Amino acid sequence: MLTVRWGSATDVGRARQVNEDSLFAEPPIFAVADGMGGHAAGEVASQLAIAELAALAGAGPLAAEDVCQAIARANHRILATGSERPEWAGLGTTLTGLAVVELAGGQHWAVFNVGDSRVYRFADGLLNQLTTDHSAVQELIDAGLLDPARARQHPRRNVVTRSLGSEPEPLADLELYEPVLGDRFLVCSDGLTNELPDVEIGRLLAALADPAEAAAELVRRANQAGGRDNTTVVVVDLTALD
């Protein structure tokens, strides 16, 4: 059984009027959604996505397939909401996070992603991005046309190429990882990663042992660095494995 400690923080930032990010953090689900669309639609979309995942918590052992199905249900609900409420047309959201899933009699991490929010693993002092962004900038990087170091300044850095609410069946990436004692995961919206370089995020994760303190400090630093977007952070520590 995995024993985890976790903490979370979210903030509207210094430029936006509304916080369109949503989060859920309670075993076995840790997730962040970054909504988009005018007239509060982004907030609605991210809340719908998170609600579908939250419904998995407390329902007994999860399989990776349960997570995929919840993501598909969230997508359908967001598409239906957009067609029922014209003022919310075009609503959408990213959705990323990790879940504890049962496989072959053991527990594993399932890391899932749609869009450009991210999951990182911090271990042995190194920050490693586990998810691949579904973004215009990532496509340019993959094509060798953009230096990753310049991605945060790119004018198209906010263009997401996959999201919930944009097509009938978006593909969520999902990968399984073996739990390792001492694992620390960071789930975050782009409000964090657009403001702080990975090296600074890693430094803060190394310095702050308490996950709630680490989450709060990361959000505070993102605001200090500009706070141009909503910022949401979930930190999950694996504290026992038996």
Ligand code: MN
């Ligand atoms: Mn954002």
